Amino acid sequence: MAAERAKADSQTETWNDPDAVPYIRIENVTKKFGDFVAVNNVSLDVYRGELFALLGGSGCGKTTLLRMLAGFEQPTTGKIYIDGVDMADIPPYERPTNMMFQSYALFPHMTVEQNVSFGLKQDRVPADEIKKRVGDILDMVQMRNFAHRKPHQLSGGQRQRVALARSLVKEPKLLLLDEPLGALDKKLREATQFEIMNIQDRLGITFMVVTHDQEEAMTLATRIGVMNHGQIVQVGTPKEIYEYPNTKFVADFIGSVNLFEGYIQEDEADHVLIASEEAGCPIYIDHGISAAPGAEVFVAIRPEKLELSKTSTGTGHNCTPGTVKGVAYMGNLSVYLVQLDSGKEVKISMSNQRRAAEHAIDWDDRVYVTWHANSPVALLS
Amino acid sequence: MSNRLSWFIILMLVVGFIFLYGPMVSVVIYSFNDNKLATLWGGFSTRWYPALLANDQMLRAAKHSLIIGVVSATFATTFGTIAGYVLARYRKFRGRTLFSGMVTAPLVMPEVITGLSLLLLFVAMKDLFGWPNRGLMTVILAHITFTLSYVTIVMQSRFTTLDISLEEAALDLGARPLKVFMVITLPIVAPAIISGWLLSFTISLDDLVITSYTNGPGSTTLPQVIFSAVRLGVNPSINALATIIIAVVAFGVVTSHILMTRAERRRQRDIQMALQSNK
Incomplete structure (x- = not known):
């Protein structure tokens, strides 16, 4: 779907x-x-x-x-x-326009049916058509059986469905x-x-x-x-x-993110190289961002785009050493808290494709945090 | 702490109830006094009740009081509801503070002053326009003036707690503002309107000071009759009248309480059912 x-x-x-x-x-x-x-x-x-x-x-x-x-x-x-x-x-x-209110704003002195038909009555829709349309919309939100109840006789979810029906019935x-x-x-x-x-x-x-x-x-x-x-x-x-x-702000507000402060060393059409003390290694991004060299940037990398391994990739960038400070097992994935050697803490989430017990990485292990060159996003503000 | 009431608490309860209801009980008991002197017990009798019905003056006064009460409560409720709505909903308009102060001023104004000022106003108006003659009309106007404040306070607080999005939802669904007020706002606040009406009716029914200032001959009210009768010495029929009033009021209070608790219990049960039916 x-x-x-x-x-x-x-x-x-x-x-x-x-x-x-x-x-x-x-x-x-x-x-x-x-x-x-x-x-x-x-x-x-x-x-x-x-x-x-x-x-x-x-x-x-x-x-x-x-x-x-x-x-x-x-x-x-x-x-x-x-x-x-x-x-x-x-x-x-x-x-x-019609609006569905946060408080639902169902009229407390009217039944579900009266609430839903209120808008149609204002438009002087014929009574038999009102009856049909109200019935249809109540069927859709599965509230037909509650048509004669008052709002205080409904649970929160039912009220919400009535409010939705009321705002939809006028199409x-x-x-x-x-x-x-x-x-x-x-x-x-x-x-x-x-x-x-x-x-x-x-x-x-x-x-x-x-x-x-x-x-x-x-x-x-x-x-x-x-x-x-x-x-x-x-x-x-x-x-x-x-x-x-x-x-x-957006990076931080939507989902969780690891932010590294740094400045631009090289900015070419096909790549950017960012020096970052916080990251503990140069950050290489595989596309240009057209910013002046030396400009201050923040690099955002999502936890699921970071990887953990026990061996260094040896490329000199996008790979930084640290120590595992915490592991949160969440069923479908595990979240690792790693303290980089720079002192910065980063979150890494990895899906548990294999059984958790078979995971090789545990508390206090020395690990390398790595990422792909197209994963980081450089933010100028 | 023990759940059993200590003798001290029970004692305080009894003393408190005696303090509150002792005078009323004595009025009821003495209304069945056979003696002509209201304060001396002379055996049981119900003769003061029929005597009351035969007392034309008393009946006429009761009729005047009822007319004044109903008419002034109705007008006060209408205007007070409008004033309360304006004060609750239109937070900013020129002269809002002045308006709010003036509406509620009669609450804190000594009745003697309100009565006197109304009397002076009516006399001046009579001189200038030849209207109004002092009588039922002036008393009703006076009662509207000061009961209006009570209704305004009640309605303002009701409108303030009314979720404004209910009215917005009705507007949003295509109802014009006046219709929204009549079909959504009024029915929801109806209980407050009824209690506002009852409040002003009771206050009007029992007012003596302002009525005395503004009333003319031929429209004496019940409190006026009782007050003048008491000045001549308490007549046992006054006790009978008081007993009837107590009975009526008690009946009203008890039935409304029963109705309200029953409605509340049903509401609670509905809420429980709703919670259980939808998990």
């Missing part, structure tokens, strides 16, 4: 198509609350049928941005267009989801993630998801926008964001 999806995405990378017209266009939007700048000069294009995730820590402005799309907040400066229409003077009840062109899976336990979360992806595939709705959970963003999104201090620091597919973060 995930593979199918990846394939579909690669065929329809609308964001790389220069002729594509963005469905949502956010232009230099700034939102201030008093002196506090919640969203700082954000520009972003999202295309039809995308599942775009805004990812960031709390207070980074992602929810404010979402609320501006829904119409609950007005930008202090800048413009928002949805489907080519300037949203400046359009109130929430006339926007082609909005743009669905906004604020931390949609925050309150769910891990299993239910995964099931719902696939459910959301299914719905998105089936209905072709454009989704905008706000989340602080990088795993959730990675699983769900076609593209991710990473936010920090009210600004979007990087926009890209999950793979781009993970493999080629453009700043230290």
Whole structure:
């Protein structure tokens, strides 16, 4: 399923198509609350049928941005267009958007059925059609049997499904989801993630998801926008964001990473050589980054891209000695904590293809940490 | 610590209850006093109850009090709900502090002052426009003025704790602001509105000072009648009246308590069921 999806995405990378017209266009939007700048000069294009995730820590402005799309907040400066229409003077009840709230915001005095049909009633949809559409959507989220319950008679997961149904039943062109899976336990979360992806595939709705959970963003999104201090620091597919973060912040925020400080010795078209005291050996990267020699850089290497061995590769770079300070066995993989001879501690994760007991590397062993020349990412900021 | 109540705690409990309810019990007992002198026991009798019903003055006063209570509570609840909504939701507008201060001022203003100022206002208005004549209308206006503050406080705190995303969700689903208020906000805060109404009704029913200032002849209220009767010496029929009022209030409080605990128990059971049905 995930593979199918990846394939579909690669065929329809609308964001790389220069002729594509963005469905949502956010232009230099700034939102201030008093002196506090919640969203700082954000520009972003999202295309039809995308599942775009805004990812960031709390207070980074992602929810404010979402609320501006829904119409609950007005930008202090800048413009928002949805489907080519300037949203400046359009109130929430006339926007082609529906939102699923973090608190679910189910109306406590109405039954599940009344909650879900509320939006259709506002549009004066005929009663028999309302009945049919509400029934269908409740079937889809498997809540038909609970149609006559009130929200307080439901568990967290059930409420979440009702909230999803309520925001979907009007078939909005743009669905906004604020931390949609925050309150769910891990299993239910995964099931719902696939459910959301299914719905998105089936209905072709454009989704905008706000989340602080990088795993959730990675699983769900076609593209991710990473936010920090009210600004979007990087926009890209999950793979781009993970493999080629453009700043230290993104590298650190998405997944775990080992960072080495260093400076550039050689920068040619086909390789870069970076001297790093922290790493304890020169770092060789097999592509150029076009930076001035002597410039300070941070080199990011993911734990799973590091390898451990008891013998040196002997190449003089990308291989540094250290001592194993800890081993965490996690079932499918083991995480090693190695203190390099420079004093720097690095994390290395290796998948447990063989039984753990057969692993040769243990506490206090002397080891060499090595990596492939295309694994490190050099970051200038 | 032992679970058994020590004699000291039991003693304090008994003393406390006597302190709270002793006077009321004595009123109830003396309402069945056969003696004309309300303070001297003269044997059991229920004759003061029929006498009460035959007392036209008393009945008329009760009717006035009820009319004033219902009308002023209704208006105070309407305006107080609106004021509370504005104060809770519109955090910034010109003159918000002044508005909030003025709405709640009657709470801290001595009743004597409020009554006097209203009297002066009504007299001046009568001179200028020939309206209003002192009577039911002026008392109702006065009662709205000061019960409004209580409703505003109750409603403001209710609206403050109301999750704003409920209203946003309704807007988002296509309902216009007025409709959102009528269909979502009002039904959810209905219990607070009812208790606000009951609160202002009770306060209006039992007010004497402001009523005395603003009332005219021919619309005497129950507290006024009782107060003037007591000045002439306590009549046992007043005890009978007090007993009826105590009975009505006790009935109301007990039934609403029973209804509320029953609803709460059902809610708890539903929550339990919901948790068990979905693992």
